[in-house]
Amino acid sequence: MLACNGFDVIDLGVMVPAHRILDSVVECDADLVGLSGLITPSLEEMCNVAAEMERRGMSLPLLIGGATTSKAHTAVKIDPAYNLGQAVYVPDASRAVGVASALLSDEQRPALVAEVAAEYRAIAERRASERRSSRRASLAAARENRFTTDWSAYAPTTPPLLGVHTLGDYALGDLVGYVDWTPLFRTWELKGTFPRIFEDPSVGEVARSLHRDAEAMLERIVAERWIRADAVVGLWPANAIGDDIAVYADEDRGEPLATLHTLRQQMERDAAHPNLALADFVAPRDSDVADYVGAFAVTTGHLEHERSAQFERDNDDYSAILFKALCDRLAEAFAERLHEWVRREAWAYAPGESLSREELIAERYRGIRPAPGYGCQPDHTEKGTLFELLDAPARAGITLTESFAMNPGSSVSGMFLAHPDSRYFGVGHIGSDQLEDYAARKGWTAAEARRWLSPILDADDLPVAA
Numbered sequence: 257m258l259a260c261n262g263f264d265v266i267d268l269g270v271m272v273p274a275h276r277i278l279d280s281v282v283e284c285d286a287d288l289v290g291l292s293g294l295i296t297p298s299l300e301e302m303c304n305v306a307a308e309m310e311r312r313g314m315s316l317p318l319l320i321g322g323a324t325t326s327k328a329h330t331a332v333k334i335d336p337a338y339n340l341g342q343a344v345y346v347p348d349a350s351r352a353v354g355v356a357s358a359l360l361s362d363e364q365r366p367a368l369v370a371e372v373a374a375e376y377r378a379i380a381e382r383r384a385s386e387r388r389s390s391r392r393a394s395l396a397a398a399r400e401n402r403f404t405t406d407w408s409a410y411a412p413t414t415p416p417l418l419g420v421h422t423l424g425d426y427a428l429g430d431l432v433g434y435v436d437w438t439p440l441f442r443t444w445e446l447k448g449t450f451p452r453i454f455e456d457p458s459v460g461e462v463a464r465s466l467h468r469d470a471e472a473m474l475e476r477i478v479a480e481r482w483i484r485a486d487a488v489v490g491l492w493p494a495n496a497i498g499d500d501i502a503v504y505a506d507e508d509r510g511e512p513l514a515t516l517h518t519l520r521q522q523m524e525r526d527a528a529h530p531n532l533a534l535a536d537f538v539a540p541r542d543s544d545v546a547d548y549v550g551a552f553a554v555t556t557g558h559l560e561h562e563r564s565a566q567f568e569r570d571n572d573d574y575s576a577i578l579f580k581a582l583c584d585r586l587a588e589a590f591a592e593r594l595h596e597w598v599r600r601e602a603w604a605y606a607p608g609e610s611l612s613r614e615e616l617i618a619e620r621y622r623g624i625r626p627a628p629g630y631g632c633q634p635d636h637t638e639k640g641t642l643f644e645l646l647d648a649p650a651r652a653g654i655t656l657t658e659s660f661a662m663n664p665g666s667s668v669s670g671m672f673l674a675h676p677d678s679r680y681f682g683v684g685h686i687g688s689d690q691l692e693d694y695a696a697r698k699g700w701t702a703a704e705a706r707r708w709l710s711p712i713l714d715a716d717d718l719p720v721a722a
């Protein structure tokens with residue numbers, strides 16, 4: 257139990273399923289429930305919590321926050337599942353106390369709930385009419401307008417290090433130069449880009465002091481080996497087959513080891529702006545070009561929990577937050593370092609590359625490392641295929657939860673694509689035709705497809721809360 261601004265707070269921890277959250281809520285006779293979501297599958301779980309609260313006849317206020325949540329999502333998907341109580345989106349933790357106090361006050365609650373409910377109804381109606389009027393290309397038309405290139409003129413480099421490689425207990429000192437500091441400032445809600453943020457008249461001084469503390473702690477993390485960095489990387493022969501990528505064990509390219517599924521943009525576009533899918537950047541099977549793909553999983557989260565819990569026990573929340581944020585920075589730095597190693601040595605399609613930290617952050621290199629959950633691959637379940645190919649639990653100690661979050665938290669996973677034209681994009685919303693097609697390719701039932709793809713579906717295709 258934590259004491260926080262006059263409230264007793266019980267933190268149930270991460271990735272707790274709906275029924276366990278609500279059992280605890282009843283057990284401790286809570287006055288309100290707060291949910292925080294980092295990646296989109298947790299948004300689905302929030303809808304389940306709301307529906308389960310309704311089923312149990314509860315009417316406690318439900319506060320929603322976290323990186324992937326939004327007022328629109330709360331209004332359109334969570335609130336409609338919870339008619340007995342009110343779901344309220346809180347964009348920033350510092351506002352949580354004011355909102356919670358108002359919701360618990362008999363005088364203030366009715367007006368706040370009426371205001372929020374009216375605002376959410378208006379948002380839901382606006383969204384529904386926007387969706388109805390949004391124009392979308394059919395899947396067939398989008399495929400027709402795919403990215404194409406003269407594959408016969410493309411000669412992929414054969415990776416000298418094909419297969420799966422473990423980089424266990426990697427030297428932490430080697431990662432420091434790859435840290436992108438900008439997101440660290442965002443953790444403290446300091447807006448600005450490193451290093452320009454230091455000159456900002458309003459936040460510059462705070463940013464400088466935070467950066468000094470961060471560098472000092474980073475030095476200790478490295479010198480005293482506070483955490484362990486583990487990674488696994490794989491490179492295989494591969495070819496695109498339609499919107500999928502077949503991954504092969506060897507150059508015979510017989511039965512695929514696995515199939516990576518990709519989703520295609522369906523917004524209305526023209527020939528100058530292709531409707532992209534990640535599979536477009538891998539040579540198609542019928543081109544007879546021998547292409548390759550890579551995958552990786554990295555973590556800097558082993559041992560993280562023990563130390564951050566110690567800071568918390570010592571009532572040193574500042575150090576606990578700073579330490580967790582640094583572990584996240586190191587995980588990203590490790591992915592950056594690994595990608596560079598792949599380009600220069602393991603796949604070796606850019607052996608002479610030599611880029612500064614700034615150039616790496618600006619992605620001035622050839623190829624991309626799309627991660628499931630980003631805009632160009634919104635399907636988090638693809639991590640399951642990557643993890644099997646990489647044997648990530650055994651080789652790097654990273655596991656997936658039921659909703660495809662990675663454990664430990666400071667972990668990143670994704671693919672490597674090398675085509676010079678490969679680039680990041682957002683799939684955006686897809687139509688029912690692609691929903692059905694993708695479900696068939698993944699071997700999903702219609703309900704499974706709607707569950708996992710719900711963030712990119714139109715209202716008519718959305719799952720109905722249980």
Ligand code: B12
Nearest residue numbers: 290292295296321322323348349627629661662665668669
């Ligand atoms: C830090 C971060 C990470 C860290 C992970 C941290 C961890 N240990 O779990 C690292 C670098 C490891 C990482 C990895 C990944 N990430 Co990431 N990550 C972020 C990032 C940059 C910041 C999130 C953050 O911590 N912000 C700081 C905190 C303080 O802010 P916050 O969470 O928004 O919370 C504030 C408010 O929302 C509010 N609040 C939060 N919760 C609550 C709850 C209540 C009740 C209330 C009232 C308020 C409240 O208070 C906070 C302070 O004001 C976001 C991008 C972004 N700008 O948000 C992407 C982001 C969340 N990541 C994303 C993705 C995809 C991933 C990966 C899946 C990528 C991959 N395949 O490897 C992995 C998943 C990791 C995992 N363990 O499963 C996507 C998620 C999109 C999606 N569709 O799901 C994002 C949005 C990036 C993007 N633009 O696409 N990530």
